[in-house]
Amino acid sequence: MYYFVVMKHQVIIPVFQSNESIRNFIPQTLKIQKGDTVTWINTDNDSHHLYFIKIDPNPANIKVLDQRLYLNSGEVGEIMFDHDYQRIDYLCKIHKGEVNSIVIFTEDYNNLNSTQRLRYLHKIYNITIPSLSTYLDGETCVKTANQNITNNDPHSKEQLSTYFDPFIFNNIKELKLDGININKLIIVFWDISKFSALVKELKILMKKRMKKHGLIFHELEYLLRDYYTEATRIIKKNDGILDKFIGDGIFSYFGYQDKELDLVYSKAADAALELKKNFVKIKEKHLKILSSHYDYKPITNINLKCAMHLGEVLFGYWYPPLRSQITAIGDDVNFCSRIEGFADDDQIIISKELNDGLKKITNNTFRTKKIKIPEDKKLKTYEHVKYLYELIDNGKNN
8 A cells, every 4th residue: 555645736827829729738747646636827818617537548437527627817726636547637618729637646656767657657648539528518629638649649740840940840841952051140049047046946945845835846837938938939030940949048040041131130139139028027927926826936036148149050951860850050059159158147148240240230229238258257169259249239119
């Protein structure tokens, strides 16, 4: 017989955009144990009506549970799960794209290693089941979350485009045919300063308050979701390419789709300035959530720093035998990464090459400030670089 410490868990209903077809809660799949309590926090502007369904390999054993949650914007709801079921999917009656799942472990999952957890999840989700709408008395619903891991996995088919930059996804065949080429691009790295310190701070807090506040890390997941979403939107708006997320960092470049240099310079700089401004709003939003729902104000102050450089890269389709990717590499990418390490707090640090490019823009309004690199902050491998520049603003009232 197993004895568990009863825990509280949080599921965050994030603010969804009207055009989002895939609407996952945070987390999409929640891992709990029998007797645990789950709290849903609706931060979205819409109401959500949640129905809970026991999932079983035998369709005859699938059934709608008595639990219901009707959450208006800003409301919080709580359910204690005292079931012997291994898996419960839940759906929103109002929004068809919202399908999420709860896994109830029969052992303390904190004592399972990664391989054991994955095997347990594979066993539960590697099944084919009918549409859940047949179990809801005519209610309009969607298919089950992770309905079939091998044959109908939304993460490998329906959601495939979410793993790529939109331009890359739409031109992947042509990019493969085009191979590797030298391109002059504006390389951009973003990174959340002190994010690791915040994670460490919340890890300590979570150990102290586990029973009362549950997995506070889901709030960090929500913050990163908003940050990634806003970065993706801004990069796309300015015709950039989002190469990859690197932890709390972002690697992107501008200039591949538009060769008019004045336009490339201004779009890249505008993107950096807009994300800097909007990250402040994202941070304030999540500080309020930490305060209101977790009764906590972090000591660590995070900011968004950025590095930008104009240089030549090898860009294209790289295809070693086991894993291919479309990316940019080269000395100038490494140099920009070093600049990012030099940036502090919410600075946008740019190279001399990009600063010279901004000056060449017709009717340029961008303001920059020259910075001498101190002896103790010399850029590794690039010690010969004496000066960098901080991008202040675009000279507009926005």
